[in-house]
Amino acid sequence: xxxLFTALAAGIVEMAAHLWPFTDLAxxxxxxxxxxAVYALVAVVILRFARGRQ
Numbered sequence: 071x072x073x074l075f076t077a078l079a080a081g082i083v084e085m086a087a088h089l090w091p092f093t094d095l096a097x098x099x100x101x102x103x104x105x106x107a108v109y110a111l112v113a114v115v116i117l118r119f120a121r122g123r124q
Contacts, residue, residue, distance in 0.1 A: 071120045078112055 085105055089098060 071116065074116045074119075075113075078109060078116070082109060 085102070089095060089102070095102070
């Protein structure tokens with residue numbers, strides 16, 4: 071489970087690195103919201119797998 075959350079955190083850091091220095095954040099807000107929603111969904115799936123649910 072730790073490896074999965076590490077991979078998820080790496081994806082979030084990668085997204086932030088591409089947006090750095092956040093000057094164009096307003097232009098990319100839609101993409102950021104979609105990516106964060108996907109990351110949240112992945113976190114839920116990781117937790118469900120960790121608890122033994124299918």
